[in-house]
Amino acid sequence: MAAPARPPSAAPAALGLRERKKIKTRLAIRRAACRLIAERGYEATTVEQIAEAAEVSPSTVFRYFPTKEDIVLTVVLTDGYDPMLETALRARPADEPPIESLRVLLHQTLGAMFTEAPEEMEQRSRLLAEVPAVRARMAESMSQAGRRLAPVIAERTGRDPADLQARVFTSAALSALQETAVYWAERGCRDDPAALLDRALDTLGRGLTL
Structure with a gap:
């Protein structure tokens, strides 16, 4: 269930470059995970594979998502x-x-x-x-x-x-x-x-x- 969507009543805040980069990285990881899981299944998809597909390190994945479950x-x-x-x-x-x-x-x-x-x-x-x-x-x-x-x-x-x-x-x-x-x-x-x-x-x- 991207970064958290805001409720309609919440006003969007201006984001700096660092925050935009974080969101971009999170999106890349999540989209890579969704694609690989759709292709290979949940159990067969590893964090290492997700990291490679998102072009980041496994440590970066864990920095944004403590567990594989958190990604999805x-x-x-x-x-x-x-x-x-x-x-x-x-x-x-x-x-x-x-x-x-x-x-x-x-x-x-x-x-x-x-x-x-x-x-x-x-x-x-x-x-x-x-x-x-x-x-x-x-x-x-x-x-x-x-x-x-x-x-x-x-x-x-x-x-x-x-x-x-x-x-x-x-x-x-x-x-x-x-x-x-x-x-x-x-x-x-x-x-x-x-x-x-x-x-x-x-x-x-x-x-x-x-």
């Missing part, structure tokens, strides 16, 4: 993206139900991923469904994002920042994005993922009612 998962509430989500969440209307605030943010995330790289979104979702290591790393990233966003949800609902219910609620909403991606891939990427995400979030709002 970048932009999914990871790599500095969740601070922007935190800012966007704080900017939502004070009287908006928490599930609707999170719905807006997750739809922005999903929309940005499809706008920037729809084919990579399909590949990433398939890897989530098929590769346990990728799914585990995604769950870890979601957990980290949840710990950052849960205090905001708690504050917006008049709770203590460490409130357990706010933490569980936020984690469940973020997990909905992962389960939506896996479900979408398992069904051949034919459905509308935005509609699937709404279905998942609606379930949190009303419970398992028919």
Whole structure:
């Protein structure tokens, strides 16, 4: 799931030469990885091969992406993206139900991923469904994002920042994005993922009612 796409509400900042070079390198690594994985499969693709295809050293790959899983998962509430989500969440209307605030943010995330790289979104979702290591790393990233966003949800609902219910609620909403991606891939990427995400979030709002 390129460098993290910004939510529509976040104003783009001017980037210096160094930052532009970093983004260019990250893009080269990620695109090389996606191409090689499509050709050879995830397990058969090594970091060394990715580095060679991106024309960088393996140490450079690891400097930008701690694990191979991170290369394919970048932009999914990871790599500095969740601070922007935190800012966007704080900017939502004070009287908006928490599930609707999170719905807006997750739809922005999903929309940005499809706008920037729809084919990579399909590949990433398939890897989530098929590769346990990728799914585990995604769950870890979601957990980290949840710990950052849960205090905001708690504050917006008049709770203590460490409130357990706010933490569980936020984690469940973020997990909905992962389960939506896996479900979408398992069904051949034919459905509308935005509609699937709404279905998942609606379930949190009303419970398992028919």
